[in-house]
């Protein structure tokens with residue numbers, strides 16, 4: 001039996017986008033990894049209807065800013081961890097600065113515009129990104145490595161047009177599903193923080209809780225990708241690229 005190597009201190013920092021059903025379990029997975037800093041970006045408040053999947057929050061937090069409730073919960077569990085609160089919207093005015101402040105980003109946002117923006121900000125900053133999304137009974141994960149290729153746009157070239165896909169009200173998500181995907185995203189982010197090889201780079205991992213199945217689609221850098229290819233047209237973040245938010249769910 002192999003001897004387990006001791007876990008070395010990891011003076012790295014991770015930014016979590018969205019303190020929701022994906023971001024909360026990702027943070028719990030990361031709390032035990034001896035990070036230097038963890039940042040949380042969310043401008044929303046805790047809502048009673050989301051408590052079942054936002055596992056860091058309880059009744060006492062309803063109405064509070066999520067970043068405040070997040071910091072309280074994480075500091076209780078991990079007193080040595082520095083938690084940095086960003087109670088701002090993740091948009092073209094904040095994304096580039098946030099992406100440059102951290103060593104790793106976890107995308108736990110809930111809409112297409114934010115996911116494309118997170119990808120582009122990460123690629124342009126050279127910051128590795130773990131993408132996670134959950135809707136209905138399943139979800140998906142992929143990692144954009146530090147070198148930026150392949151990226152989320154290599155697979156999904158543009159955000160969907162308005163009206164394509166379910167509305168936020170129609171989408172919904174089974175409560176425990178983002179817990180699974182968020183925890184896996186946290187483990188992957190810990191791997192990146194420890195400068196280990198990412199497990200999901202060039203792989204789209206699709207999880208379906210009904211079939212209890214995991215499917216992996218491998219993909220290569222798109223030579224015509226609009227943000228990560230040598231001839232990329234996106235050289236800076238512009239609101240015109242991201243259109244309506246559209247709904248993934250969480």
Ligand SMILES: [Zn+2]
Pocket residue numbers: 148149150151152153154155221222225226227228229
């Ligand atoms: Zn790309």
